[in-house]
Amino acid sequence: MNTHTEFQPAGRLNGIALSEIVQISERAAELRRQGVDVIALSTGEPDFPTPAHVVEAAHQAALAGQTRYTATAGTPNLRAAVAGQAGVGTEQVMISTGAKQVLANAFLATLNPGDEVIMAAPFWTSYADMVRLAGGVAVVLTCDAAQAFKLTPAQLEQAITPRTRWLLLNSPSNPTGAIYSEAELLALADVLSRHPHVWVISDEIYQHLSYVPFTPFAQAMPKLADRVLTVNGVSKAFSMTGWRIGWAIGPLPLIKAMTAVQGQVTSGTCSVAQAAALAAVTGPQGLLADRLVELRSRRDMMVDGLNAAGLECPVPDGAFYVFPKCPEKMPSDPEFCRYLLDKAGVAVVPGRAFGMPGHLRLSFAYGLESLQQGLVRITRAVEAL
Ligand code: PMP
Numbered sequence: 001m002n003t004h005t006e007f008q009p010a011g012r013l014n015g016i017a018l019s020e021i022v023q024i025s026e027r028a029a030e031l032r033r034q035g036v037d038v039i040a041l042s043t044g045e046p047d048f049p050t051p052a053h054v055v056e057a058a059h060q061a062a063l064a065g066q067t068r069y070t071a072t073a074g075t076p077n078l079r080a081a082v083a084g085q086a087g088v089g090t091e092q093v094m095i096s097t098g099a100k101q102v103l104a105n106a107f108l109a110t111l112n113p114g115d116e117v118i119m120a121a122p123f124w125t126s127y128a129d130m131v132r133l134a135g136g137v138a139v140v141l142t143c144d145a146a147q148a149f150k151l152t153p154a155q156l157e158q159a160i161t162p163r164t165r166w167l168l169l170n171s172p173s174n175p176t177g178a179i180y181s182e183a184e185l186l187a188l189a190d191v192l193s194r195h196p197h198v199w200v201i202s203d204e205i206y207q208h209l210s211y212v213p214f215t216p217f218a219q220a221m222p223k224l225a226d227r228v229l230t231v232n233g234v235s236k237a238f239s240m241t242g243w244r245i246g247w248a249i250g251p252l253p254l255i256k257a258m259t260a261v262q263g264q265v266t267s268g269t270c271s272v273a274q275a276a277a278l279a280a281v282t283g284p285q286g287l288l289a290d291r292l293v294e295l296r297s298r299r300d301m302m303v304d305g306l307n308a309a310g311l312e313c314p315v316p317d318g319a320f321y322v323f324p325k326c327p328e329k330m331p332s333d334p335e336f337c338r339y340l341l342d343k344a345g346v347a348v349v350p351g352r353a354f355g356m357p358g359h360l361r362l363s364f365a366y367g368l369e370s371l372q373q374g375l376v377r378i379t380r381a382v383e384a385l
Pocket of ligand 1 (some may be wrong): 099
């Protein structure tokens with residue numbers, strides 16, 4: 001009989017902790033509860049409200065009785081709407097509980113123990129842990145500011161092994177905002193065309209938050225379409241992070257395997273949220289452009305303000321993050337972040353959380369007043385070093 005009473009997590013959780021972003025946000029919230037005035041520039045969600053017509057669609061769906069289980073892969077009308085915009089068949093689209101579950105489904109459906117997933121650092125914090133949870137190995141390639149935080153074809157070529165299953169791309173990137181141009185995508189695709197066993201996940205969740213032209217990977221390289229999985233959703237573009245709707249667009253056998261995973265884990269995602277997402281995708285799109293104008297002016301203010309404060313800050317091409325360098329006087333990025341939070345009351349995330357120490361990530365998806373106050377506090381804190 002097993003007499004062991006102490007809780008032991010499964011081995012697959014070794015080294016996997018609560019996301020550093022969540023930890024910082026929780027610490028900021030705790031300080032606030034204690035009455036400390038904290039400006040949190042740490043979380044990745046738009047401050048704009050979900051559009052009213054989207055909320056109304058959810059309301060109407062609930063009143064009309066759309067409150068039951070949906071098909072595992074999503075409601076036919078939302079799948080068809082997404083498929084129509086992507087120019088693929090409805091069967092090639094699957095709706096999940098956020099882009100996050102799309103990625104988890106993909107890794108669980110495809111990785112055997114030891115299979116490798118190539119990703120460029122800095123990367124969104126969850127990527128490497130998700131791969132590990134699914135039994136895979138994250139192959140992290142450092143792509144620093146000198147290469148605009150982007151993977152080069154030579155780096156990709158060198159990293160591919162017989163065990164490589166996926167190349168995971170994220171454009172526009174969280175945390176750097178980097179966008180791969182069409183030419184850069186074609187150069188990567190050229191490498192992939194020599195390695196037919198390597199498939200591509202293109203996480204395009206920030207697609208509609210691009211300040212320069214954006215090319216979806218599958219569109220740049222139709223020849224590779226039978227091994228590209230595109231990840232997208234409504235969270236960022238339509239300010240719908242809490243509704244938890246994302247989708248996968250990919251080859252049929254992969255979508256079927258991912259649907260099998262989802263069918264055993266969550267089943268179809270929330271019926272009412274899918275109705276809301278349908279309204280977002282098929283409704284007026286003008287607000288995306290309006291919000292982009294607003295975000296661009298915030299971006300410019302942040303970049304200028306941080307550079308003026310002495311934090312070297314490149315201009316991001318997309319998303320709503322800036323990724324400046326940590327001041328040289330500070331021994332490490334986590335220490336600088338702690339100093340900013342405790343001494344200046346500003347929460348930002350250390351680059352270490354994204355696989356790139358020596359940097360910080362600040363979100364500018366906040367109102368102008370918070371951003372201005374945040375900049376004043378950061379400037380003073382850097383001066384005081
Ligand atoms: N991919 C990236 C790059 C992200 O930044 C995020 C959210 N932070 C996601 C996926 C997950 O999005 P969702 O909220 O739709 O699960």
